[in-house]
Amino acid sequence: MRRNTIVLIAVLFILAIFAWAGWANWEYRKQAAEKLLSGAGQGELVPAPGGDAMNYVSPLDGKPAPNFALENLSGSKVSLASYKGKAVMINFWATWCGPCKVETPWIVELRDKYAAQGFEVLGVDTEGDDLQASDKAGWAKAETNANKFVTEMKVPYPVLLDGDSISRDYGGLDDLPASFFVDRSGKVVAASVGLTSESDIEGKIKKALTE
Amino acid sequence: MMGMRKQLCTAVLLSLGALAGRAQVIPPAAQNRSIITTDAVQYLFPEQVSVPAGKPSPVTLHFRVAQGLHINSHTPSDEFLIPTDFSIPDGIGVRLGAATYPPGTIILLAFDPKTKLSVYTGEFDIQARIIATPGNHLVQGKLHYQACDQNQCMPPKTISVPIDVIGK
Numbered sequence: 001m002r003r004n005t006i007v008l009i010a011v012l013f014i015l016a017i018f019a020w021a022g023w024a025n026w027e028y029r030k031q032a033a034e035k036l037l038s039g040a041g042q043g044e045l046v047p048a049p050g051g052d053a054m055n056y057v058s059p060l061d062g063k064p065a066p067n068f069a070l071e072n073l074s075g076s077k078v079s080l081a082s083y084k085g086k087a088v089m090i091n092f093w094a095t096w097c098g099p100c101k102v103e104t105p106w107i108v109e110l111r112d113k114y115a116a117q118g119f120e121v122l123g124v125d126t127e128g129d130d131l132q133a134s135d136k137a138g139w140a141k142a143e144t145n146a147n148k149f150v151t152e153m154k155v156p157y158p159v160l161l162d163g164d165s166i167s168r169d170y171g172g173l174d175d176l177p178a179s180f181f182v183d184r185s186g187k188v189v190a191a192s193v194g195l196t197s198e199s200d201i202e203g204k205i206k207k208a209l210t211e
Numbered sequence: 212m213m214g215m216r217k218q219l220c221t222a223v224l225l226s227l228g229a230l231a232g233r234a235q236v237i238p239p240a241a242q243n244r245s246i247i248t249t250d251a252v253q254y255l256f257p258e259q260v261s262v263p264a265g266k267p268s269p270v271t272l273h274f275r276v277a278q279g280l281h282i283n284s285h286t287p288s289d290e291f292l293i294p295t296d297f298s299i300p301d302g303i304g305v306r307l308g309a310a311t312y313p314p315g316t317i318i319l320l321a322f323d324p325k326t327k328l329s330v331y332t333g334e335f336d337i338q339a340r341i342i343a344t345p346g347n348h349l350v351q352g353k354l355h356y357q358a359c360d361q362n363q364c365m366p367p368k369t370i371s372v373p374i375d376v377i378g379k
Contacts, residue, residue, distance in 0.1 A: 094364070094366075095291040096291055096292055096293045096357055096364065096367065097359070097363075097364040098292075098320065098322075098323060098326070098328070098359060098364065099322060099323075099359070099362055099363055099364060100364070101291075101323075102322050102323050126366070130355075130366060130367050130368055130369060145291060148291075149291065174365065174366075175363040175364065175365055176363060176364050176365075176366070177363070193363065194362040194363035195322050195362040195363065
Protein backbone atom coordinates (compact mmCIF):
# COMPACT_ATOMS: atom_id res chain seq x y z
CA MET A 1 0.00 0.00 0.00
CA ARG A 2 2.74 2.41 1.10
CA ARG A 3 4.84 1.43 -1.91
CA ASN A 4 1.90 2.15 -4.23
CA THR A 5 1.47 5.60 -2.71
CA ILE A 6 5.14 6.38 -3.23
CA VAL A 7 4.97 5.20 -6.84
CA LEU A 8 1.82 7.27 -7.41
CA ILE A 9 3.45 10.38 -5.95
CA ALA A 10 6.55 9.79 -8.05
CA VAL A 11 4.50 9.40 -11.21
CA LEU A 12 2.47 12.53 -10.40
CA PHE A 13 5.69 14.43 -9.74
CA ILE A 14 7.14 13.32 -13.04
CA LEU A 15 3.95 14.22 -14.86
CA ALA A 16 4.04 17.65 -13.21
CA ILE A 17 7.61 18.14 -14.41
CA PHE A 18 6.57 17.03 -17.86
CA ALA A 19 3.62 19.46 -17.90
CA TRP A 20 5.88 22.28 -16.72
CA ALA A 21 8.42 21.46 -19.44
CA GLY A 22 5.67 21.54 -22.07
CA TRP A 23 4.37 24.88 -20.80
CA ALA A 24 7.88 26.35 -20.67
CA ASN A 25 8.53 25.12 -24.19
CA TRP A 26 5.27 26.63 -25.45
CA GLU A 27 6.13 29.97 -23.85
CA TYR A 28 9.62 29.89 -25.32
CA ARG A 29 8.32 29.16 -28.80
CA LYS A 30 5.66 31.86 -28.48
CA GLN A 31 8.23 34.47 -27.49
CA ALA A 32 10.58 33.39 -30.27
CA ALA A 33 7.76 33.59 -32.83
CA GLU A 34 6.76 37.06 -31.61
CA LYS A 35 10.38 38.17 -31.87
CA LEU A 36 10.62 36.86 -35.43
CA LEU A 37 7.34 38.45 -36.45
CA SER A 38 8.21 41.83 -34.98
CA GLY A 39 11.49 41.77 -36.90
CA ALA A 40 9.72 40.77 -40.10
CA GLY A 41 7.21 43.57 -39.81
CA GLN A 42 9.85 46.21 -40.27
CA GLY A 43 10.36 45.36 -43.93
CA GLU A 44 13.27 46.16 -46.13
CA LEU A 45 12.47 49.63 -47.37
CA VAL A 46 14.12 51.52 -44.56
CA PRO A 47 15.01 55.18 -45.04
CA ALA A 48 17.96 55.60 -47.32
CA PRO A 49 21.30 56.00 -45.56
CA GLY A 50 22.03 59.60 -44.86
CA GLY A 51 18.42 60.66 -44.33
CA ASP A 52 15.08 60.62 -46.09
CA ALA A 53 14.49 60.87 -49.83
CA MET A 54 14.47 64.68 -49.73
CA ASN A 55 17.69 64.94 -47.75
CA TYR A 56 19.45 61.88 -49.03
CA VAL A 57 23.20 62.18 -48.88
CA SER A 58 24.96 59.81 -51.25
CA PRO A 59 28.41 58.45 -50.45
CA LEU A 60 29.28 59.86 -53.88
CA ASP A 61 28.52 63.42 -52.79
CA GLY A 62 31.42 65.69 -53.66
CA LYS A 63 33.16 62.94 -55.61
CA PRO A 64 33.57 62.51 -59.36
CA ALA A 65 30.57 60.69 -60.85
CA PRO A 66 31.66 57.20 -61.92
CA ASN A 67 31.97 57.19 -65.67
CA PHE A 68 29.98 54.77 -67.82
CA ALA A 69 29.24 54.06 -71.44
CA LEU A 70 25.91 52.39 -72.12
CA GLU A 71 23.84 51.77 -75.22
CA ASN A 72 20.89 54.00 -75.84
CA LEU A 73 17.60 52.82 -77.32
CA SER A 74 19.02 53.19 -80.82
CA GLY A 75 22.00 50.97 -80.02
CA SER A 76 24.61 53.76 -79.89
CA LYS A 77 27.05 54.03 -76.99
CA VAL A 78 26.61 57.08 -74.80
CA SER A 79 29.19 57.96 -72.15
CA LEU A 80 28.86 60.27 -69.18
CA ALA A 81 32.30 61.71 -69.97
CA SER A 82 30.96 63.14 -73.23
CA TYR A 83 28.73 65.49 -71.18
CA LYS A 84 31.59 67.21 -69.37
CA GLY A 85 30.91 70.93 -69.24
CA LYS A 86 27.19 70.31 -68.78
CA ALA A 87 25.17 69.76 -65.62
CA VAL A 88 23.71 66.27 -65.79
CA MET A 89 20.94 64.50 -63.91
CA ILE A 90 21.47 60.73 -64.00
CA ASN A 91 18.04 59.26 -63.39
CA PHE A 92 17.84 55.52 -62.67
CA TRP A 93 14.35 54.24 -63.37
CA ALA A 94 12.35 51.22 -64.54
CA THR A 95 9.00 50.74 -66.25
CA TRP A 96 7.69 48.64 -63.31
CA CYS A 97 8.41 51.49 -60.89
CA GLY A 98 5.26 53.53 -60.21
CA PRO A 99 7.04 56.48 -58.55
CA CYS A 100 9.40 56.67 -61.58
CA LYS A 101 6.36 57.07 -63.79
CA VAL A 102 5.12 59.91 -61.61
CA GLU A 103 8.37 61.88 -61.66
CA THR A 104 9.15 61.43 -65.37
CA PRO A 105 6.86 64.25 -66.58
CA TRP A 106 8.47 66.56 -64.01
CA ILE A 107 11.94 65.64 -65.29
CA VAL A 108 10.87 66.16 -68.92
CA GLU A 109 9.52 69.60 -68.03
CA LEU A 110 12.62 70.62 -66.06
CA ARG A 111 14.95 69.31 -68.74
CA ASP A 112 13.23 71.55 -71.31
CA LYS A 113 13.33 74.49 -68.91
CA TYR A 114 17.07 74.27 -68.17
CA ALA A 115 18.48 72.74 -71.39
CA ALA A 116 19.50 76.15 -72.72
CA GLN A 117 21.65 76.71 -69.60
CA GLY A 118 23.64 73.57 -70.31
CA PHE A 119 21.58 70.92 -68.53
CA GLU A 120 20.88 67.38 -69.72
CA VAL A 121 19.22 64.29 -68.29
CA LEU A 122 20.45 60.76 -68.81
CA GLY A 123 17.70 58.27 -68.10
CA VAL A 124 19.21 54.95 -67.11
CA ASP A 125 16.86 52.01 -67.40
CA THR A 126 17.43 49.35 -64.72
CA GLU A 127 14.68 47.12 -65.97
CA GLY A 128 16.13 43.68 -65.68
CA ASP A 129 17.51 43.54 -62.19
CA ASP A 130 16.84 39.85 -61.62
CA LEU A 131 17.21 38.74 -65.24
CA GLN A 132 19.88 36.18 -66.00
CA ALA A 133 22.35 37.18 -68.72
CA SER A 134 21.18 34.17 -70.73
CA ASP A 135 17.50 35.22 -70.60
CA LYS A 136 17.39 36.74 -74.08
CA ALA A 137 13.58 36.83 -74.18
CA GLY A 138 13.54 38.61 -70.82
CA TRP A 139 16.02 41.24 -71.98
CA ALA A 140 14.17 41.73 -75.27
CA LYS A 141 10.92 42.27 -73.36
CA ALA A 142 12.67 44.72 -71.03
CA GLU A 143 13.91 46.74 -74.01
CA THR A 144 10.48 46.69 -75.64
CA ASN A 145 8.92 47.93 -72.40
CA ALA A 146 11.51 50.68 -72.10
CA ASN A 147 10.83 51.82 -75.68
CA LYS A 148 7.10 51.82 -75.06
CA PHE A 149 7.45 53.77 -71.83
CA VAL A 150 9.71 56.38 -73.42
CA THR A 151 7.28 56.85 -76.32
CA GLU A 152 4.26 57.11 -74.03
CA MET A 153 5.96 59.60 -71.72
CA LYS A 154 7.46 61.59 -74.66
CA VAL A 155 10.93 61.49 -73.12
CA PRO A 156 13.23 63.84 -75.07
CA TYR A 157 16.52 63.00 -73.36
CA PRO A 158 18.82 60.01 -73.96
CA VAL A 159 17.64 56.80 -72.33
CA LEU A 160 20.33 54.21 -71.73
CA LEU A 161 19.88 50.49 -71.23
CA ASP A 162 21.41 47.98 -68.80
CA GLY A 163 21.65 50.32 -65.84
CA ASP A 164 22.15 47.27 -63.62
CA SER A 165 25.70 46.96 -64.95
CA ILE A 166 26.65 50.32 -63.40
CA SER A 167 24.38 50.30 -60.35
CA ARG A 168 27.12 49.05 -58.05
CA ASP A 169 29.28 52.06 -58.93
CA TYR A 170 26.38 54.26 -57.85
CA GLY A 171 25.94 52.64 -54.45
CA GLY A 172 23.92 49.54 -55.26
CA LEU A 173 20.59 51.24 -56.03
CA ASP A 174 18.36 48.99 -53.99
CA ASP A 175 15.41 51.29 -54.55
CA LEU A 176 14.07 53.30 -57.46
CA PRO A 177 13.80 56.01 -58.57
CA ALA A 178 17.32 57.17 -57.78
CA SER A 179 18.93 60.30 -59.21
CA PHE A 180 22.41 61.79 -59.11
CA PHE A 181 23.06 65.42 -59.98
CA VAL A 182 26.44 66.08 -61.56
CA ASP A 183 27.94 69.55 -61.97
CA ARG A 184 29.81 70.84 -65.02
CA SER A 185 33.12 69.50 -63.73
CA GLY A 186 31.74 65.97 -63.39
CA LYS A 187 31.29 66.02 -59.60
CA VAL A 188 28.19 64.65 -57.82
CA VAL A 189 26.60 67.57 -55.95
CA ALA A 190 23.28 66.02 -54.89
CA ALA A 191 21.31 62.80 -55.02
CA SER A 192 17.90 61.45 -54.19
CA VAL A 193 16.35 58.02 -53.67
CA GLY A 194 12.60 57.60 -53.92
CA LEU A 195 9.99 60.03 -55.09
CA THR A 196 10.54 63.57 -53.82
CA SER A 197 8.88 66.51 -55.58
CA GLU A 198 9.32 68.60 -58.70
CA SER A 199 10.61 71.53 -56.65
CA ASP A 200 13.14 69.30 -54.90
CA ILE A 201 14.44 68.07 -58.26
CA GLU A 202 14.55 71.62 -59.60
CA GLY A 203 16.57 72.77 -56.59
CA LYS A 204 19.12 70.05 -57.21
CA ILE A 205 19.32 70.89 -60.93
CA LYS A 206 20.03 74.52 -60.03
CA LYS A 207 22.73 73.37 -57.64
CA ALA A 208 24.33 71.28 -60.39
CA LEU A 209 24.20 74.25 -62.78
CA THR A 210 25.75 76.75 -60.36
CA GLU A 211 28.45 74.71 -58.62
CA MET B 212 9.52 -9.52 -9.70
CA MET B 213 10.77 -6.59 -7.58
CA GLY B 214 13.78 -6.23 -9.85
CA MET B 215 11.55 -6.11 -12.91
CA ARG B 216 9.37 -3.42 -11.34
CA LYS B 217 12.43 -1.37 -10.48
CA GLN B 218 13.72 -1.69 -14.00
CA LEU B 219 10.32 -0.75 -15.38
CA CYS B 220 10.09 2.28 -13.11
CA THR B 221 13.61 3.36 -14.06
CA ALA B 222 12.80 2.95 -17.74
CA VAL B 223 9.59 5.01 -17.38
CA LEU B 224 11.45 7.69 -15.44
CA LEU B 225 14.25 7.86 -17.98
CA SER B 226 11.80 7.99 -20.88
CA LEU B 227 9.78 10.79 -19.31
CA GLY B 228 12.96 12.64 -18.43
CA ALA B 229 14.18 12.34 -21.99
CA LEU B 230 10.85 13.53 -23.36
CA ALA B 231 10.77 16.48 -20.99
CA GLY B 232 14.32 17.41 -21.92
CA ARG B 233 13.56 17.16 -25.64
CA ALA B 234 10.53 19.40 -25.34
CA GLN B 235 12.53 22.14 -23.66
CA VAL B 236 15.43 22.34 -26.04
CA ILE B 237 14.31 23.81 -29.35
CA PRO B 238 17.20 24.45 -31.69
CA PRO B 239 16.89 27.96 -33.17
CA ALA B 240 17.21 26.53 -36.67
CA ALA B 241 14.15 24.35 -36.15
CA GLN B 242 12.09 27.37 -35.10
CA ASN B 243 13.30 29.50 -37.96
CA ARG B 244 12.20 26.94 -40.51
CA SER B 245 8.58 27.93 -40.11
CA ILE B 246 9.27 31.51 -41.20
CA ILE B 247 11.52 32.05 -44.19
CA THR B 248 12.84 35.58 -43.98
CA THR B 249 13.13 37.53 -47.20
CA ASP B 250 13.43 41.20 -48.03
CA ALA B 251 9.79 42.06 -48.61
CA VAL B 252 7.89 38.76 -48.67
CA GLN B 253 8.14 35.81 -46.31
CA TYR B 254 6.98 32.32 -47.02
CA LEU B 255 5.20 31.17 -43.90
CA PHE B 256 3.98 27.57 -44.31
CA PRO B 257 3.39 24.65 -44.91
CA GLU B 258 6.83 23.12 -44.52
CA GLN B 259 5.64 19.63 -45.33
CA VAL B 260 2.62 18.18 -47.13
CA SER B 261 1.46 14.65 -47.85
CA VAL B 262 -0.45 14.17 -51.09
CA PRO B 263 -1.77 11.16 -52.99
CA ALA B 264 0.82 10.27 -55.63
CA GLY B 265 -0.16 11.01 -59.20
CA LYS B 266 -3.29 13.01 -58.32
CA PRO B 267 -3.64 16.79 -58.53
CA SER B 268 -3.81 17.93 -54.92
CA PRO B 269 -4.51 21.39 -53.55
CA VAL B 270 -1.89 22.93 -51.28
CA THR B 271 -2.45 26.35 -49.78
CA LEU B 272 0.75 28.37 -49.53
CA HIS B 273 0.81 31.20 -47.02
CA PHE B 274 2.92 34.33 -47.46
CA ARG B 275 3.35 37.61 -45.66
CA VAL B 276 4.27 41.00 -47.15
CA ALA B 277 6.25 43.16 -44.74
CA GLN B 278 4.44 46.04 -43.12
CA GLY B 279 4.39 49.24 -45.15
CA LEU B 280 5.07 47.46 -48.42
CA HIS B 281 2.85 46.11 -51.16
CA ILE B 282 3.49 43.77 -54.05
CA ASN B 283 1.55 43.60 -57.30
CA SER B 284 -1.20 41.02 -57.42
CA HIS B 285 -1.17 38.26 -60.03
CA THR B 286 -3.21 40.55 -62.26
CA PRO B 287 -1.74 44.04 -61.87
CA SER B 288 -3.60 47.02 -63.20
CA ASP B 289 -0.85 48.23 -65.53
CA GLU B 290 0.94 46.34 -68.31
CA PHE B 291 4.35 47.53 -67.08
CA LEU B 292 3.85 46.19 -63.56
CA ILE B 293 5.29 42.80 -62.65
CA PRO B 294 2.72 40.22 -61.51
CA THR B 295 3.25 37.99 -58.50
CA ASP B 296 3.81 34.52 -59.84
CA PHE B 297 4.41 31.10 -58.26
CA SER B 298 6.21 28.30 -60.09
CA ILE B 299 7.85 24.93 -59.46
CA PRO B 300 11.00 24.01 -61.39
CA ASP B 301 10.74 21.00 -63.70
CA GLY B 302 12.22 17.57 -63.07
CA ILE B 303 11.96 17.18 -59.29
CA GLY B 304 9.09 14.73 -59.01
CA VAL B 305 6.52 17.43 -58.30
CA ARG B 306 4.67 19.37 -60.96
CA LEU B 307 2.50 22.46 -60.62
CA GLY B 308 -0.84 21.77 -62.27
CA ALA B 309 -2.30 25.20 -61.67
CA ALA B 310 -2.12 28.05 -59.20
CA THR B 311 -5.06 30.10 -58.00
CA TYR B 312 -4.23 33.56 -56.76
CA PRO B 313 -6.33 35.78 -54.53
CA PRO B 314 -7.81 38.92 -56.06
CA GLY B 315 -5.68 41.96 -55.35
CA THR B 316 -6.69 44.73 -53.01
CA ILE B 317 -7.25 47.96 -54.89
CA ILE B 318 -5.21 50.81 -53.45
CA LEU B 319 -4.48 54.39 -54.36
CA LEU B 320 -1.10 55.85 -53.50
CA ALA B 321 -0.67 59.36 -52.23
CA PHE B 322 1.80 60.27 -54.98
CA ASP B 323 -0.55 59.20 -57.75
CA PRO B 324 -4.18 59.21 -56.57
CA LYS B 325 -5.52 58.74 -60.11
CA THR B 326 -3.94 55.32 -60.58
CA LYS B 327 -5.54 52.28 -59.00
CA LEU B 328 -3.17 49.47 -58.09
CA SER B 329 -4.10 45.85 -57.55
CA VAL B 330 -1.81 44.61 -54.79
CA TYR B 331 -1.23 42.17 -51.96
CA THR B 332 -0.46 43.50 -48.51
CA GLY B 333 -0.14 41.70 -45.20
CA GLU B 334 -0.84 37.97 -45.47
CA PHE B 335 -2.03 36.28 -48.62
CA ASP B 336 -2.47 32.69 -49.83
CA ILE B 337 -1.84 30.99 -53.14
CA GLN B 338 -3.64 27.76 -53.82
CA ALA B 339 -1.33 25.46 -55.79
CA ARG B 340 -2.53 22.20 -57.34
CA ILE B 341 0.46 19.92 -57.36
CA ILE B 342 1.02 16.46 -58.78
CA ALA B 343 3.71 14.41 -57.04
CA THR B 344 5.32 11.10 -57.90
CA PRO B 345 5.64 8.57 -55.02
CA GLY B 346 8.36 9.38 -52.50
CA ASN B 347 9.81 12.36 -50.66
CA HIS B 348 10.62 15.46 -52.65
CA LEU B 349 12.20 18.64 -51.29
CA VAL B 350 10.61 21.19 -53.59
CA GLN B 351 12.12 24.63 -54.02
CA GLY B 352 9.16 26.52 -55.43
CA LYS B 353 9.70 30.07 -56.67
CA LEU B 354 7.73 33.19 -55.93
CA HIS B 355 8.46 36.09 -58.24
CA TYR B 356 7.29 39.51 -57.08
CA GLN B 357 8.08 43.18 -57.11
CA ALA B 358 7.58 45.32 -54.02
CA CYS B 359 7.11 49.03 -53.43
CA ASP B 360 6.16 51.37 -50.65
CA GLN B 361 4.59 54.80 -50.96
CA ASN B 362 7.62 56.45 -52.58
CA GLN B 363 9.99 53.87 -53.94
CA CYS B 364 10.20 50.45 -55.48
CA MET B 365 12.53 47.53 -54.96
CA PRO B 366 13.75 45.53 -57.94
CA PRO B 367 11.82 42.39 -58.91
CA LYS B 368 12.84 39.42 -56.85
CA THR B 369 12.42 35.64 -56.83
CA ILE B 370 12.38 33.86 -53.48
CA SER B 371 12.50 30.16 -52.74
CA VAL B 372 9.43 28.43 -51.35
CA PRO B 373 10.75 25.23 -49.73
CA ILE B 374 8.17 22.48 -49.24
CA ASP B 375 8.79 18.87 -48.31
CA VAL B 376 6.26 16.99 -50.48
CA ILE B 377 5.52 13.37 -49.64
CA GLY B 378 3.77 11.51 -52.45
CA LYS B 379 1.95 8.47 -51.03
